[in-house]
Amino acid sequence: MSEVTHASELTRRRMLQGAAVALTAAAGTVVLGVVGPTGKSATAADPGASDTFDELFHGRRIQGRPVADGGGHHHGTTGAGGTGYAVHIDGEELHMMRNADGTWISVVNHYQTFQTPRALARAAVTDLQGAALVPVAVA
Numbered sequence: 001m002s003e004v005t006h007a008s009e010l011t012r013r014r015m016l017q018g019a020a021v022a023l024t025a026a027a028g029t030v031v032l033g034v035v036g037p038t039g040k041s042a043t044a045a046d047p048g049a050s051d052t053f054d055e056l057f058h059g060r061r062i063q064g065r066p067v068a069d070g071g072g073h074h075h076g077t078t079g080a081g082g083t084g085y086a087v088h089i090d091g092e093e094l095h096m097m098r099n100a101d102g103t104w105i106s107v108v109n110h111y112q113t114f115q116t117p118r119a120l121a122r123a124a125v126t127d128l129q130g131a132a133l134v135p136v137a138v139a
Contacts (some may be wrong), residue, residue: 003048053118060128062121063088087121095136107136 052065064087087094087106096106096117103113108124124133 010103032110051116051118057122057125060125061088062118062125064117064121066104085117087117087124089121089125089133091120092133092135094121096120108133 002025054061054063057064064085067084067086070119085096085104087096094106094108096104098104099113101113103115104117104120106120106124107115108127109120112123114120114123
């Protein structure tokens with residue numbers, strides 16, 4: 001006698017199909033996260049932070065601008081002969097660094113990444129909660 005299977009019965013084939021669909025969806029999400037909404041990925045040569053800004057944010061003056069390689073003690077440089085980026089909060093330089101994926105981190109929020117130096121500066125002001133930014137001595 002043959003056994004009748006029901007559509008709701010979980011078989012090995014259906015389980016594998018579901019896993020394949022889930023894996024494909026997850027891979028698609030990861031690719032979209034790496035590439036970003038514009039369809040192009042950030043590179044060291046394209047800092048994605050070419051804007052210069054000078055604004056008041058929560059009562060603090062934040063300034064940011066591209067700088068020639070080697071200027072200041074920032075680590076936002078892109079390599080030999082490239083340009084970096086400097087951010088100042090109330091005239092004090094915010095020590096910051098560019099990650100390999102194109103995001104930015106600073107000494108104020110070292111474990112959180114930001115897409116632009118402006119977003120980094122605003123987050124630093126928020127995290128400082130009115131405290132003064134103390135310069136970082138780099139040897």
